[in-house]
Amino acid sequence: MFKRSVGPASLSLFTFRVCAAPKKDSPPKTSVKVDELSQGQIAVSSHSCDTYCEPYTSWCQDTYSQSKPKMQSLVQWGLDSYDYLQNAPxxxxxxxxxxxxxxxxxxxxxxxxxxxxxxxxxxxxxxxxxxxxxxxxxxxxxxxxxxxxxxxxxxxxxxxx
Structure with missing residues (x-):
């Protein structure tokens, strides 16, 4: 249901408090524990976030996939040039x-x-x-x-x- 993301290891040390907005006709509550959240609400919120961000993430993935071979060849050219200059005729x-x-x-x-x-x-x-x-x-x-x-x-x- 949730996708993993790569981030710094120090972020895993933070604790997060998840709050949900109450329904209009329910009595006001200050916060809701993660165990009390409905899985359907989380899935709907996650899906709407995914659909909103999908064009941007696909653009980033396309740009990355197009630029990765060029960057790899540039790095290889730099390494080859460095080796040549280290062992110049x-x-x-x-x-x-x-x-x-x-x-x-x-x-x-x-x-x-x-x-x-x-x-x-x-x-x-x-x-x-x-x-x-x-x-x-x-x-x-x-x-x-x-x-x-x-x-x-x-x-x-x-x-x-």
């Missing part, structure tokens, strides 16, 4: 420093112009990264070029708006 951190420094030079050279900031920052970082990782740069350029070519053909093809 030799020369990784100096390369990372040069690439990061090249990225910092971009905003220093582009004072005032937002378009230059959008171009110089990734441009300098890409240039520094391409010095250290030439094979990955070639693959990246090929894939990016094909994607841009395909995107341009879709936009310019007849029959599209």
């Amino acid at each position: 030799p020369g990784f951190f100096p390369r990372l420093g040069v690439i990061g420094f090249a990225g910092l030079i971009g905003p220093l050279l582009t004072r005032g112009s937002k378009i230059k900031k959008l171009v110089y920052l990734p441009g300098f970082m890409g240039l520094a990264a391409s010095l250290y990782y030439p094979q990955q740069t070639i693959v990246f350029a090929q894939v990016s070029g094909e994607s841009l070519y395909d995107w341009g053909n879709v936009k310019n093809s007849p029959g599209t708006k």
Whole structure:
């Protein structure tokens, strides 16, 4: 009849007093013990509370079930990155420093112009990264070029708006 809920263990140390409202024609009573409550009244009250809260609980469950895999993959990515940085290949951190420094030079050279900031920052970082990782740069350029070519053909093809 009653559903269990997960909560802090310290809440189980509290004692609760259950009070019920008397009927209109009955003599006034200050409180009712749990043993004196009618199971039907408790069931009706519990059911009305369940029906009122059901849309909210189902929304929370749906949101949780959708976000749980994403959060798990994010945590796994963080753990993998941590492991990689703990066992980094030799020369990784100096390369990372040069690439990061090249990225910092971009905003220093582009004072005032937002378009230059959008171009110089990734441009300098890409240039520094391409010095250290030439094979990955070639693959990246090929894939990016094909994607841009395909995107341009879709936009310019007849029959599209």
